[in-house]
């Protein structure tokens with residue numbers, strides 16, 4: 001969502017036909033269209049909302065307003081969408097963690113064991129990019145259970161088409177490489193792990209799971225999901241970060257690590273305004289630059305504001321929070337919302 005708003009509905013698409021979903025989206029937009037606009041709040045996909053739903057919502061908005069505007073992102077490519085928007089959150093997460101690895105002297109993605117939760121949009125593209133860069137993905141999950149084992153590109157493709165039909169992983173006829181654990185999240189079942197990427201939903205890593213991940217060797221934890229880790233889990237990671245760089249677990253919050261999605265939504269709107277369509281390579285390059293900046297801003301702001309011991313990895317959660325706060329506070333100051341002599 002571009003703008004200050006975020007919203008949703010309690011309509012459960014599971015077990016509904018595409019036509020029922022279409023009718024729901026049209027009714028929903030009959031009211032929502034009064035509150036959004038290309039320069040107000042611009043909704044995008046999120047949990048349970050992908051290209052199909054954005055299409056139905058966009059069509060209903062266009063009819064309600066009798067106008068084609070760049071409102072709603074994640075649009076189809078032949079009606080105003082941007083290349084790389086579907087991939088952006090997952091790819092961006094992997095680019096962001098690439099900078100964490102490099103800064104911490106841990107090399108690149110090659111040979112890393114990566115636990116991922118979720119099996120929707122963010123999880124699928126994070127897994128594909130991690131594999132492309134030489135990592136081994138050792139889990140996926142959904143709201144019903146977890147798949148643990150070495151995930152292949154063919155697994156992701158099959159799961160993507162199953163998820164398109166709103167099926168659960170229970171109906172994935174896993175081959176010998178994957179074990180399905182009903183009712184479980186992956187974190188305590190993956191064995192030795194280097195990187196953990198929560199990519200399903202909020203509060204999906206508890207304190208005990210954070211401690212289990214640390215004990216299993218996880219050194220890098222970055223949220224693809226919004227608020228994926230509980231506060232207690234974040235505290236467990238942050239405590240380890242401070243103790244020693246050798247065994248530090250370095251945590252990156254979703255507001256920085258998953259910003260590639262909203263950033264490419266911004267690029268989609270930019271293209272809509274210019275009536276242009278950039279190539280896949282152009283958008284991917286811009287996404288890489290955006291993720292590098294997001295990492296560096298969090299890092300340098302942490303160094304500026306948070307005292308740290310010699311050799312300690314800077315707190316990306318503090319740095320990203322403070323960077324966001326300072327940006328908004330300065331803009332509000334300059335626009336006269338508050339005053340103090342700076």
Ligand SMILES: NC(=O)C1=CN([C@@H]2O[C@H](COP(=O)(O)OP(=O)(O)OC[C@H]3O[C@@H](n4cnc5c(N)ncnc54)[C@H](OP(=O)(O)O)[C@@H]3O)[C@@H](O)[C@H]2O)C=CC1
Nearest residue numbers: 046047048089118119120121122142143200201225226261
């Ligand atoms: N899409 C985007 O561009 C962005 C998404 N995000 C965040 O990333 C996360 C994933 O979103 P996205 O991939 O788009 O959504 P999807 O709907 O494509 O996938 C969501 C995944 O999470 C699982 N899930 C949903 N609810 C629960 C639950 N209560 N417990 C366990 N698993 C659950 C789903 O399982 P099932 O299929 O069984 O429902 C599915 O595997 C969300 O936190 C979202 O806000 C953040 C930035 C951008």
Ligand SMILES: O=C(O)CCC(=O)C(=O)O
Nearest residue numbers: 001002044046261262265
């Ligand atoms: O693309 C967007 O505008 C928002 C994506 C999203 O769901 C998020 O950043 O939480």
